[in-house]
Amino acid sequence: MVAELADGLREDEQHDGALLGFTHARPTAAGLLLGLHPAMADRVLKLLLPRIDERYGGLRGVPGLRLVPHGRYWALTRVQGNAVVHLGHPDEGWQPELPVHGAGLTQLWRRNRHRLHPAEVAYLDDWTRGGRNAGRALAQDWLNSRMLRRPRLLGLAGATHGSANTYTHGRGQLVVEWCCGIERAELERRLRRSGLAGRPEAIEEHPRDRWRFADGVGMGGAWVTLRKAPCAHGYARASKDEPW
Ligand SMILES: [Zn+2]
Numbered sequence: 217m218v219a220e221l222a223d224g225l226r227e228d229e230q231h232d233g234a235l236l237g238f239t240h241a242r243p244t245a246a247g248l249l250l251g252l253h254p255a256m257a258d259r260v261l262k263l264l265l266p267r268i269d270e271r272y273g274g275l276r277g278v279p280g281l282r283l284v285p286h287g288r289y290w291a292l293t294r295v296q297g298n299a300v301v302h303l304g305h306p307d308e309g310w311q312p313e314l315p316v317h318g319a320g321l322t323q324l325w326r327r328n329r330h331r332l333h334p335a336e337v338a339y340l341d342d343w344t345r346g347g348r349n350a351g352r353a354l355a356q357d358w359l360n361s362r363m364l365r366r367p368r369l370l371g372l373a374g375a376t377h378g379s380a381n382t383y384t385h386g387r388g389q390l391v392v393e394w395c396c397g398i399e400r401a402e403l404e405r406r407l408r409r410s411g412l413a414g415r416p417e418a419i420e421e422h423p424r425d426r427w428r429f430a431d432g433v434g435m436g437g438a439w440v441t442l443r444k445a446p447c448a449h450g451y452a453r454a455s456k457d458e459p460w
Contacts, residue, residue, distance in 0.1 A: 219384045231378055266279050324336065375397045
């Protein structure tokens with residue numbers, strides 16, 4: 217989910233520092249409740265829900281993800297496994313504008329509600345059992361799920377302008393680039409303090425990755441790169457005498 221949102225949400229689509237579309241996260245008995253930013257809610261669902269996009273050349277979205285109404289919430293479930301993410305919205309009567317089939321566009325979450333489409337099976341096989349990179353995929357999933365649970369911390373990078381540049385390298389390493397507001401070292405300190413840099417025993421270290429991501433916060437085989445750049449919003453002139 218994190219990779220789809222980081223790669224899919226443009227800076228002009230982010231609001232109020234909700235870099236991944238969520239304003240808050242709360243653990244629940246069933247799993248996790250994520251609070252959607254109302255201006256981003258439909259876009260978030262459109263990016264996450266899996267579909268075959270022939271113009272793009274294949275599968276997009278999160279393979280195996282499905283959307284179901286769940287009391288006063290909507291829930292994201294997995295065809296395989298019991299993981300549930302409930303979606304909160306400030307408007308309790310919120311009804312999402314759900315993506316529909318189109319020319320060259322097949323919404324797999326609509327068509328295959330209870331079973332995986334072969335393209336989803338192929339992707340998941342590749343990701344979780346992908347030979348020498350399987351450990352890295354596990355580590356990245358773990359780190360991304362931690363990032364998803366910390367929207368307010370991540371939002372510190374978007375606190376000044378409301379947005380930040382986020383992307384991944386092929387769904388691997390998450391990159392967050394911003395300019396004004398929190399200092400890079402301070403954001404790294406807060407993420408580490410929140411347990412981001414810990415590593416569950418099941419996840420192996422990939423020490424040789426360390427040199428590739430020198431500005432990253434490492435967690436086992438996974439990384440989030442934090443990069444603070446000169447202001448891209450026209451505020452730099454006021455402080456042009458200051459070194460970056
Ligand atoms: Zn700035």
